[in-house]
Amino acid sequence: MALLEVEGLSVAFGGLAALSGVSLAVSAGTVYAIIGPNGAGKTTLLNAVAGYVRPASGRIRIDGRDTTDLAPHAIARQGLRRTFQNGGVWGEMTVLENILVGVDHDAQSGLLGILFGFGRDRRTERRAVAEARAILARAGLAGIEDKRVRDLSFGQQRVIEISRALVSRPRILLLDEPAVGLSESEREELGARLRALAQEGTAVILVEHVVDLVMAVSDRVLVLNSGQVLAEGTPEEVRGDAAVVEAYLGSA
Numbered sequence: 571m572a573l574l575e576v577e578g579l580s581v582a583f584g585g586l587a588a589l590s591g592v593s594l595a596v597s598a599g600t601v602y603a604i605i606g607p608n609g610a611g612k613t614t615l616l617n618a619v620a621g622y623v624r625p626a627s628g629r630i631r632i633d634g635r636d637t638t639d640l641a642p643h644a645i646a647r648q649g650l651r652r653t654f655q656n657g658g659v660w661g662e663m664t665v666l667e668n669i670l671v672g673v674d675h676d677a678q679s680g681l682l683g684i685l686f687g688f689g690r691d692r693r694t695e696r697r698a699v700a701e702a703r704a705i706l707a708r709a710g711l712a713g714i715e716d717k718r719v720r721d722l723s724f725g726q727q728r729v730i731e732i733s734r735a736l737v738s739r740p741r742i743l744l745l746d747e748p749a750v751g752l753s754e755s756e757r758e759e760l761g762a763r764l765r766a767l768a769q770e771g772t773a774v775i776l777v778e779h780v781v782d783l784v785m786a787v788s789d790r791v792l793v794l795n796s797g798q799v800l801a802e803g804t805p806e807e808v809r810g811d812a813a814v815v816e817a818y819l820g821s822a
């Protein structure tokens with residue numbers, strides 16, 4: 571059974587059909603890309619899966635459990651994390667603090683609890699900090715934990731955002747254009763990191779315009795166009811699809 575299933579999903583904004591009857595299935599341990607022109611509905615699809623947008627019709631299931639009508643925090647509790655298209659780091663906070671925001675995301679005390687010790691015991695706090703440090707070390711950011719995020723490169727800021735999403739070891743990770751603004755070598759590192767996550771069993775859902783990256787790391791690719799599925803298949807199948815080339819790849 572697929573870990574994430576989307577069935578006949580439609581989303582409307584006023585009179586605009588942002589998504590129409592979109593279905594997909596993502597297995598654990600795979601990288602699943604969603605591509606398509608600007609305005610195709612890619613971010614809307616992630617928003618619906620994460621509970622930020624209510625679909626007009628269709629169902630979403632995580633591990634067989636219907637999550638369509640759940641609130642974002644309840645969906646997060648099913649093991650889903652996301653990053654945002656326009657980045658989501660706090661420039662004035664340190665790298666370590668940015669990662670700690672992701673620790674125990676569901677707890678009421680959350681960040682304030684960790685940073686200021688409200689409602690938490692010392693041991694929980696120490697464990698959170700240790701976990702955050704381990705994640706940073708794995709991401710190659712061990713030496714810069716106490717730097718302010720705004721002083722880092724754009725590429726490092728994106729790595730921090732993804733690292734924060736990984737703190738709770740999500741089963742499903744949604745990434746919205748993580749390669750924007752990255753250098754060639756940073757893109758390659760990102761690709762390797764996504765493959766490693768899939769290897770560990772995570773279902774990685776990648777919305778991305780950088781086609782080379784998509785083709786290199788994805789197990790399957792879904793092509794959206796005007797809110798509808800234009801094609802779905804392996805990178806090779808999608809790359810060879812005449813309709814996809816015409817609607818998207820030809821100009822990408």
Ligand SMILES: Nc1ncnc2c1ncn2[C@@H]1O[C@H](COP(=O)(O)OP(=O)(O)OP(=O)(O)O)[C@@H](O)[C@H]1O
Nearest residue numbers: 583586588606607608609610611612613614615655
């Ligand atoms: N909150 C909203 N209210 C109204 N319309 C919206 C809203 N969010 C998205 N849309 C519209 O829905 C359509 C799909 O937008 P979406 O952001 O999902 O596209 P996208 O594929 O992510 O595009 P891009 O590649 O530019 O990020 C667009 O026409 C967009 O203007």
Ligand SMILES: [Mg+2]
Nearest residue numbers: 612613614655
């Ligand atoms: Mg988008």
